[in-house]
Amino acid sequence: MPGVGRGDSVWLADVLRAEGLEVVELPGWRQRGHGAFSDIRGVMVHHTGSDSATAESIAVGRPDLPGPLSQLHVARDGTVTVVAAGVAWHAGAGSFSWLPANTGNWHTLGIECANSGTSPWAPHRRNWPDEQYAALVGSCAALCRRLGRPASRTIGHKEYAGRAQGKWDPGAIDMGTLRRDIAVRIATPRPAPDDDYVGVLLQRGSTGPQVAELQRRLRYAYAAYAGDLAIDGVFGPDTEAAVREFQRRSTGLEVDGIVGPATAAALRLRLVSSPA
Numbered sequence: 001m002p003g004v005g006r007g008d009s010v011w012l013a014d015v016l017r018a019e020g021l022e023v024v025e026l027p028g029w030r031q032r033g034h035g036a037f038s039d040i041r042g043v044m045v046h047h048t049g050s051d052s053a054t055a056e057s058i059a060v061g062r063p064d065l066p067g068p069l070s071q072l073h074v075a076r077d078g079t080v081t082v083v084a085a086g087v088a089w090h091a092g093a094g095s096f097s098w099l100p101a102n103t104g105n106w107h108t109l110g111i112e113c114a115n116s117g118t119s120p121w122a123p124h125r126r127n128w129p130d131e132q133y134a135a136l137v138g139s140c141a142a143l144c145r146r147l148g149r150p151a152s153r154t155i156g157h158k159e160y161a162g163r164a165q166g167k168w169d170p171g172a173i174d175m176g177t178l179r180r181d182i183a184v185r186i187a188t189p190r191p192a193p194d195d196d197y198v199g200v201l202l203q204r205g206s207t208g209p210q211v212a213e214l215q216r217r218l219r220y221a222y223a224a225y226a227g228d229l230a231i232d233g234v235f236g237p238d239t240e241a242a243v244r245e246f247q248r249r250s251t252g253l254e255v256d257g258i259v260g261p262a263t264a265a266a267l268r269l270r271l272v273s274s275p276a
């Protein structure tokens, strides 16, 4: 059994939990790997090729390719399983601008998502449940943040090995869109637990200091589309439009123009006082 040394990603479970993800630690993950990392430069995303592939199968591998086959497994319900801290056989032959040829396994953390990928031409997120996509975005954001790297350091297997191996995973994932979603998540401190926001309900017609705080948050944190929003404590059509735009740009939120617990948490809305 190759040793897994100090340079390894033994922080994986901690940073994923801190991101608010549902994390399972596969027994033995800290010791699992084909040797130690010394220079982790980014993250590589894959689909397993089957909607039902398990984390255990990633740990064990195949007769022709012993596991671990990646460091993380993301299930369709959004559960993130930490499979290995050491080097895994996920990348194979390929190249990318910040990777010397054929060294992906030694310089990137691999994320295998339980997904068939559908087809190389499928539109973005076909067959990707909200929970799974949100967990993928959160995982990539957490890893990039820990590595001190921007969202651009998340690449797809198809970008690295499309030419060398004909890989097209992750299927039905537009990598530019994924990287934009990761960048937003990196820039946004992780949402507080939804429990903090139980009972929050701001919608058209709401008034008061909590609405003003909502408007302040939108105006200053999301100036790209809410920079002109009046801070008047009245939830009118402009506030609703800004809320809808925030929801549209966020992962996993319903676009309904209503600020309930999930939207409030995603906004990191400061609660000014408990409602009377």
Ligand SMILES: [Zn+2]
Residues within 6 Å of the ligand: 045, 046, 047, 090, 157, 167, 169
């Ligand atoms: Zn792959």
